[in-house]
Amino acid sequence: xxxxxxxxxxDIYYDKFLAVQGVSMTIQPRSVTALIGPSGCxxxxxxxxxxxxxxxxxxxxxxxxxxxxDDDLYGPNVDPVNVRRQIGMxxxxxxxxxxxxxxxxxxxxxxxxxxxxxxxxxxxxxERSLKSANLWEEVKDRLHxxxxxxxxxxxxxLCIARAIAVQPEVLLMDxxxxxxxxxxxxxxxxxxxxxxxxxxxxIVTHNMQQAARVSDTTGFFNLQGVxxxxxxxxIDETTKIFSTPAQKATEDxxxxxxx
Amino acid sequence: xxxxxxxxxxxxxxxxxxxxxxxxxxQLPRSxxxxxxxxxxxxxxxxWLLADWAIVLCALLAAAAYVVIVYTxxxxxxxxxxxxxxxxxxxxxxxFLLALLPLISVIATVVTRGVARFDAEFFTYSxxxxxxxxxxxxxxxxxxxxxxxxxxxxxVPVGMLTAIYLVEYGRGKLAKAITFFVxxxxxxxxxxxxxFAYALFVMVFGPGVRMGLAGAVALSVLMIPTxxxxxxxxxxxxxxxxxxxxxxxxxxxxxxxxxxxxxxALAGIATGVTLAIARVIGETAPLLVTxxxxxGDNFDPFDGRMTTLSVFSYYEYQSPGLFAEASFDRAWGxxxxxxxxxxxxxxxxxxxxxxxxxxxx
Ligand SMILES: Nc1ncnc2c1ncn2[C@@H]1O[C@H](COP(=O)(O)OP(=O)(O)OP(=O)(O)O)[C@@H](O)[C@H]1O
Ligand SMILES: [Mg+2]
Numbered sequence: 001x002x003x004x005x006x007x008x009x010x011d012i013y014y015d016k017f018l019a020v021q022g023v024s025m026t027i028q029p030r031s032v033t034a035l036i037g038p039s040g041c042x043x044x045x046x047x048x049x050x051x052x053x054x055x056x057x058x059x060x061x062x063x064x065x066x067x068x069x070d071d072d073l074y075g076p077n078v079d080p081v082n083v084r085r086q087i088g089m090x091x092x093x094x095x096x097x098x099x100x101x102x103x104x105x106x107x108x109x110x111x112x113x114x115x116x117x118x119x120x121x122x123x124x125x126x127e128r129s130l131k132s133a134n135l136w137e138e139v140k141d142r143l144h145x146x147x148x149x150x151x152x153x154x155x156x157x158l159c160i161a162r163a164i165a166v167q168p169e170v171l172l173m174d175x176x177x178x179x180x181x182x183x184x185x186x187x188x189x190x191x192x193x194x195x196x197x198x199x200x201x202x203i204v205t206h207n208m209q210q211a212a213r214v215s216d217t218t219g220f221f222n223l224q225g226v227x228x229x230x231x232x233x234x235i236d237e238t239t240k241i242f243s244t245p246a247q248k249a250t251e252d253x254x255x256x257x258x259x
Numbered sequence: 260x261x262x263x264x265x266x267x268x269x270x271x272x273x274x275x276x277x278x279x280x281x282x283x284x285x286q287l288p289r290s291x292x293x294x295x296x297x298x299x300x301x302x303x304x305x306x307w308l309l310a311d312w313a314i315v316l317c318a319l320l321a322a323a324a325y326v327v328i329v330y331t332x333x334x335x336x337x338x339x340x341x342x343x344x345x346x347x348x349x350x351x352x353x354x355f356l357l358a359l360l361p362l363i364s365v366i367a368t369v370v371t372r373g374v375a376r377f378d379a380e381f382f383t384y385s386x387x388x389x390x391x392x393x394x395x396x397x398x399x400x401x402x403x404x405x406x407x408x409x410x411x412x413x414x415v416p417v418g419m420l421t422a423i424y425l426v427e428y429g430r431g432k433l434a435k436a437i438t439f440f441v442x443x444x445x446x447x448x449x450x451x452x453x454x455f456a457y458a459l460f461v462m463v464f465g466p467g468v469r470m471g472l473a474g475a476v477a478l479s480v481l482m483i484p485t486x487x488x489x490x491x492x493x494x495x496x497x498x499x500x501x502x503x504x505x506x507x508x509x510x511x512x513x514x515x516x517x518x519x520x521x522x523x524a525l526a527g528i529a530t531g532v533t534l535a536i537a538r539v540i541g542e543t544a545p546l547l548v549t550x551x552x553x554x555g556d557n558f559d560p561f562d563g564r565m566t567t568l569s570v571f572s573y574y575e576y577q578s579p580g581l582f583a584e585a586s587f588d589r590a591w592g593x594x595x596x597x598x599x600x601x602x603x604x605x606x607x608x609x610x611x612x613x614x615x616x617x618x619x620x
Contacts, residue, residue: 053503056503056506095500095503097505097519097523098523099617109509113509148617148618163508
């Protein structure tokens with residue numbers, strides 16, 4: 001069920017610009033891996049290479065390997081669509097489909113792929129997903145109203161519901177709580193802890209307490225210098241990173257000292 | 260050095276750092292501008308009626324008088340900023356009226372002359388056997404609908420698919436070349452489109468060929484670039500995030516385009532198509548050489564001449580025959596019908612964009 005991902009010597013390019021260099025890490029199954037680091041150091045970029053979203057940017061490419069349970073995601077015969085079927089994603093910015101109702105947004109993963117479910121099963125799935133994302137109570141009376149009529153935070157939770165409705169093996173979340181209040185944040189964190197019993201979760205966050213609360217492993221990204229590519233400084237058990245990090249840069253970042 | 264600049268020794272006045280401008284200022288009464296306008300208008304009218312000056316001159320004088328009076332009045336009471344505001348407002352409104360003038364004049368002329376023949380016969384009869392009064396445009400209306408309909412049927416799929424290729428797939432030289440030729444096609448004169456279609460059909464059917472389909476092809480040549488352009492613009496407006504959201508749900512590219520991108524852009528595309536139709540429905544020259552004119556009903560686009568409203572109107576005016584007045588009335592009537600169709604199409608475009616637009620409530 002849950003998948004282990006091995007990343008090896010990954011270089012990530014936007015055309016000629018090397019954005020992230022030399023990342024190697026193992027993402028453990030049935031656990032939450034948190035990625036932290038300053039803005040612009042390549043966390044989102046790295047996350048997007050894990051489900052082959054990165055190559056959607058014109059001329060973007062990667063070098064190195066990402067292996068999920070013995071399959072190289074960047075192997076020659078790998079269909080990115082199949083990769084994304086197993087590795088879902090929540091984006092940094094909420095992006096519900098404006099032409100669809102709240103209900104259809106949650107069901108989009110199935111409906112857009114023409115997967116048919118019995119009406120009652122679909123209703124169940126939508127309700128369960130919305131409840132997991134802590135949105136059900138707010139929208140249960142207007143499921144068939146457009147999703148773009150929701151507040152920013154509600155839209156973000158709608159996108160989370162949409163991502164978990166297709167039950168991916170791995171869930172990538174790019175700052176899923178940055179637009180949320182503490183109560184919804186709590187709900188999303190509970191959701192992550194619940195999901196990790198079956199799935200693999202990778203989360204990017206700027207909230208250090210959040211990383212400490214929910215993650216088992218934490219990776220710290222940093223820029224090698226101004227105008228230089230980002231790198232993975234260190235990755236280790238969360239308790240270790242937040243108590244006795246091996247690198248000085250990590251310690252400085254976590255304790256709020258820079259440079 | 261003016262007195263408002265403070266010398267360094269003085270304490271700066273922190274309560275009123277901008278020099279204490281009072282919040283209230285002189286203001287013209289609300290009715291000032293309208294009253295001046297009416298006064299200037301009446302003065303112009305009097306000059307025209309009593310002094311018998313040219314009407315255009317009187318109108319210009321009245322407008323100039325209004326601008327000068329309001330500006331100076333406002334400047335003395337309200338100060339230069341508001342005076343400039345009023346001056347520019349007057350200029351902008353003036354330009355707007357000037358632009359509106361030909362439009363209103365055209366509509367008024369077409370309506371007053373066109374209604375003469377708005378009777379049941381006009382809409383239900385063709386011109387078979389009509390030499391003098393009477394006769395109708397039934398055959399021309401249906402002909403216009405058939406030819407424009409066919410043109411739409413050809414242009415919309417070709418144009419939309421081209422636009423989808425350009426926005427979603429096209430990279431590199433081919434896409435650039437297509438964009439360039441679409442741009443060039445937007446500008447070709449309509450008679451060239453007509454001659455092209457005629458030449459094409461001559462190759463197949465021999466010289467002297469006239470048929471509705473040829474007219475439709477000629478109109479398509481004019482319509483395709485407009486459809487490509489408007490669809491392209493609309494597809495570009497669809498945020499990339501939506502495509503990514505769809506890809507992240509493991510939706511293949513073609514399905515993403517079909518089920519996410521197109522529905523999101525549908526309102527704009529439909530509006531663009533409707534306006535493209537409105538644009539070609541009144542074309543005369545290309546239909547003159549391809550579809551020609553006939554007096555009777557021919558509703559078969561694959562065989563023989565087919566009358567359209569614009570060509571009908573043109574011939575009625577150009578060769579009126581013995582009963583010129585009746586011919587002219589028919590020409591204006593056909594023109595009015597065409598204008599109403601275009602207007603309805605524009606309203607339809609608005610309704611469509613309302614209907615299909617992504618809602619947020
Ligand atoms: N589409 C793109 N084209 C070119 N360069 C890009 C693109 N997206 C990101 N970059 C560059 O890649 C680098 C890493 O960006 P990324 O979005 O991964 O940062 P991040 O760590 O997620 O930052 P934040 O915490 O602000 O979200 C930045 O220098 C950015 O300018
Ligand atoms: Mg980011």
